[in-house]
Every structure is written in C-alpha cells, then in structure tokens.
C-alpha cells in the first residue's frame with residue numbers, strides 16, 4: 001500500500017460518512033444521545049480529521065459506554081479500528097452494528113472498506129454489491145462503479161499457490177530493468193512541507209533498495225543522484241492522500257507510476273509516492289516499519305513486478321498490515337530473483353501497467 005497497500009474508502013469519505021452518521025444520530029435514533037455522548041462523538045470526529053485515530057477511538061469508546069446499543073457509534077469505532085489496521089476488530093464492530101441497527105447500505109459500504117483494506121477482495125466485492133442491491137442508486141455512483149471495476153481487476157485478484165517458492169506465475173506481467181541501465185539512478189525528492197522527514201525517508205529507501213539488490217544477487221544495483229532529470233527511480237513522500245491515486249491499490253498508502261521507455265537499453269522511469277502521515281495535522285508520522293513495508297512494495301513494482309502475491313505475508317500482497325514486518329519474504333526474494341535471472345525475454349505480457357499509469 002503499496003498496501004501497495006485506495007479508493008472511495010479513504011479518510012475523506014470516512015469523514016463524510018461520519019458526518020452523515022451524526023445527522024442520523026440526531027434525527028433517526030429513537031433515543032436521542034445526551035450531550036455528553038454527543039460531545040465525545042464530535043471530539044472523535046475532530047480527531048479523525050486530524051488523522052489521530054487512537055484518540056478518536058477513545059472518544060467513541062467513551063460515547064459507547066453511555067449508549068451501548070448505538071449502532072452509529074459502533075460504526076465509528078469500526079472505522080477507527082480499520083484505519084488502525086485492526087481489521088478483525090473492525091469487522092466484529094460492524095457485525096454488532098448490524099445486529100443493533102439492522103442492515104443499512106452504509107454498513108455494507110463500511111464492511112466492504114474493511115475487507116478491501118485487508119486484501120480480501122472477493123468479500124469486499126460481495127459487500128459492495130449488497131450495498132447496491134439495498135440502494136440501487138449506489139450502483140450509478142461513478143466512484144462505486146470504479147471501485148467495483150478495481151476489485152475485479154486481475155492485478156488485485158492474484159492467483160496461484162500460497163506456499164510455492166515464488167509467485168511469478170501469479171503476476172499480471174513483469175519486466176526487469178535492463179543490465180545496461182545498471183546501476184539504476186535513484187532520486188529521493190525532499191518534500192518542502194515536511195523537510196524534517198527527509199533523512200528518515202532516505203534511510204528507508206536505501207534499506208529497501210538494498211533488500212531487493214541482495215535478493216537478486218546484485219543483478220539490481222543502484223546509485224543516488226542529485227538531479228531529477230537523469231533518474232530512473234524517483235521516490236516521493238507526502239501527507240496528501242489525494243496524491244496516492246484512488247485507482248491504484250487496495251487500502252493503499254503508496255502508488256507507483258510507470259513511464260514506459262521505448263528504448264530497450266533504458267529502464268522505464270518509475271515514480272513512487274509514499275504516504276507518511278495520515279493528514280497534515282496528524283500528530284505523528286506513520287510507523288516506520290509500515291512506511292518501509294510500503295516502500296519495499298512500491299519498489300517491487302518499480303523494479304518490474306506488475307501484480308501481487310496471493311499470500312498476505314508477502315511484501316507484494318495487495319494490502320499491507322500494520323502488524324506485518326518490513327522484510328522481504330523468501331517468496332518475494334525468489335520471485336524478483338527469477339525476474340532478473342531467468343532466460344525469459346523480460347518482455348512483459350503487457351508493456352504498460354495500465355492500472356498504475358497516472359492520467
């Protein structure tokens with residue numbers, strides 16, 4: 001994310017849903033919430049806006065103690081748990097919410113979001129389709145349509161064995177950077193809005209590149225350059241979610257754009273963007289291991305893997321977990337090693353990674 005570890009289910013939408021929920025809370029629920037619970041809910045919303053989901057969760061938990069049967073508060077808790085990467089807990093709270101308040105389209109949407117973020121594409125698709133059944137107008141919404149299309153995209157539905165020594169056959173396509181392009185020229189771009197994070201980001205990029213280099217027995221090599229123009233790989237970091245395109249990854253916090261070179265001896269230019277903060281006002285940066293996992297994943301795409309592993313433990317799984325480590329698995333290493341050492345032509349099944357081209 002990427003996770004590549006994004007979509008209608010991101011924070012902006014979450015905030016909108018919460019606002020709708022608040023309106024519902026004031027107008028629909030038979031037992032009106034007292035001012036105390038409302039205060040905690042409003043405070044929770046403010047914390048969500050700031051990207052501080054842990055604090056938001058505390059507020060919603062307190063509100064739920066006052067109103068233990070409020071399906072609205074349960075949903076807010078579920079959404080915070082989702083943002084914190086606690087997907088099983090999020091699903092449990094959404095199920096409780098459905099039991100307490102009946103099945104609403106918005107709950108289907110939230111359930112789909114959790115499953116999408118956790119990489120369970122088929123379940124996410126089923127819940128989105130159920131949402132459209134309950135509220136047919138949803139199926140006309142362009143973002144819902146786009147999301148359903150993404151969930152059906154083969155790149156997000158990797159096939160193959162979970163236990164084989166590699167997942168090369170499960171990729172949509174692959175294309176190694178040519179020998180003549182080595183060492184790859186890497187440009188790590190400083191973000192002038194958060195310049196203090198640059199040293200940390202630079203270190204994460206270097207560590208990630210070294211992992212891929214070792215995995216290929218140095219078939220991949222690289223050097224850092226000071227000029228953008230000559231770079232093969234460009235690494236950016238940001239706190240602006242809108243820069244992590246909505247049509248890329250499931251639950252993404254990263255995106256990679258591939259610009260295909262027509263010259264066989266040149267590497268395709270890749271631009272990877274990593275989300276390092278939940279929002280401009282978020283008090284802390286994301287967990288270093290999570291950022292590194294995302295960086296490893298995006299570099300995996302940039303270095304030639306188009307598609308994902310079906311195994312959630314692999315770095316190249318289509319979604320990332322907060323609890324996951326930031327080391328390539330044996331399967332990740334073997335797959336990239338094969339891409340760089342097999343006698344295949346290296347020509348991809350598809351020249352252009354269409355789902356990852358920024359329009």
Ligand SMILES: [Zn+2]
Pocket residue numbers: 002003004005249297301307308317318
């Ligand atoms: Zn990916």
